[in-house]
Amino acid sequence: MQTPVPSDLIVQLAQAFPEHATRIVEALETPPSVSLRLNPARPLLSPPHVELQDGTIPWLPTGIEGYWLRERPTFALDPLWHAGAYYVQDSSAMILSTIWDELDWQEPPALALDLCAAPGGKSTLLRDLLPDETLLVSNEILPKRCKILVENLVKWCGADHTIITQEDPQQLTPLLRGACNLVLVDAPCSGEGLMRRDEEARRMWSPQLISDCVSRQRAILREAIRMLMPEGVLLYATCTLNQEENDQMVQWLLDHYPCQLIDLSHTAERIPGAYATAYGLHLWPGIVRGEGQYLAALRLTDILERPSEVRRTKGLTRSSRQELASLSWLSEVPSADCYTIGEQIYQLTPAAAQLLAEASRQRLAVATPGFAVATMRHQAKGYEPSFALLHHPLCRTAELPALELPLQEALRYLRGEALTTSSPSARGITAITYRGIPLGLAHSTGSRLNNLYPKPYRLRI
Secondary structure, three states: OOOOOOOOHHHHHHOOOOOHHHHHHHOOOOOOOOOEOOOOOOOOOOOOOOOHEEOOOOOOOOOOEEEOOOOOOOOOOOOOOOOOOOEEEHHHHHHHHHHHHHOOOOOOOOEEEOOOOOHHHHHHHHHHHHHOEEEEEEEEOHHHHHHHHHHHHHHHHOOOEEEEEEOOOHHHHHOOOOOEEEEEOOOOOOOHHOOOOHHHHHHHHHHHHHHHHHHHHHHHHOOOHHEEEEEEEEEEOOOOOOOOOHHHHHHHHHHHEEEEEOOOHHHHHHOOOOOOOOOOEEEEEEOOOOOOOOEEEEOOOOOOOOOOOOOOOOOOOOOOOHHHHHHOOEEEOOOEEEEEEEEEEEEOOHHHHHHHHHHHHOOOEEEOOOOEEEOOOOHHOOOOOOOOOOOOEEEEHHHHOEEEHHHHHHHHHHOOOEOOOOOOOOOEEEEEEEEEEEEEEEOOOOOOEEEOOHHHOOOOO
């Protein structure tokens, strides 16, 4: 790092946390930690980058597996990363899974919202933690970041039971007011906890930036809490270190809204070095193996907003389940209804279909309506498997011709290049795999395979 840790920040840390400040500042001058989380739906014979593995993350619950690496490899040159077999995520950010049992769900959440979701680390983790029947709305207002969010969720789970929106939180409130069992706000912040991996966080930091972030966070939280139903849970997270954006922000919520804190102190006992305050959990670089993270949980105790009345909205166009049932590469007839949206066929639950119809009526920007099971890209030729389907258990890859590629050929495919094969393959759609994991599709003409890997996702190195 060329930019030193800001002196004003050092003073603030010394005043707020005198017993820890020196270690935190010293850690900010060391290399960042590197960790990844495995996709439970992508079983592998051997873990990715096992030669660099440097300890498993001990605070993850059963069913969630992650570990640290000794150094950071070039993940972009690993086809398994492109296939969604794992997600590169800071171990501190994974504490969302550690506190899950502390939320004491009386019944499974029906509707969850990740309000500031890009690039998708916490949304992919939420999708693994939430029951399959829970509808997750992942939102990101910035277009470029929203595209990354879509890619990560599609590759992680096909974006199943997930609607991805690209809206200002204020615009989402009329759609979701008083309706969510869970709202996660991973708030835009001053980024102090990321300063050892982000040079820009050092250059941009100032006391004024903190003040600006506090104003933005309050504006987002005003909308977030309006979208909660009574007894709904608000999770508030940042990757910064100061009190104004962390504990004091939670106190502001308690002062202005009918909610109570959920005690997370027991979670701190399971995370070596975690620091619990009366409000939430602090994870600091140099104290915990990971970057900076703050997390607090609150429960709404009274009615703040009543849900909007369900309007009779124009329904989406249903697809023929009979036609889909005849497709050999679908493992079963989807239990939910299927709808035609553009060139794609989406599997949607009734709740998702109603929410999408209302979102359309309100002219909200929907980046992805959910799980696309098929495409009608060449309508005259009938249905083809979608890219998302390859990343979902519904896909019967054994029913598709497949071509397993070695590393260099897989990278060529990910770059969008056409492939050739010495042994003629069956004409038509072919699944391209690496280490048995589907990467995408190609169209075989016999000895040549035309690349169907989505252009926005293609490797550029």
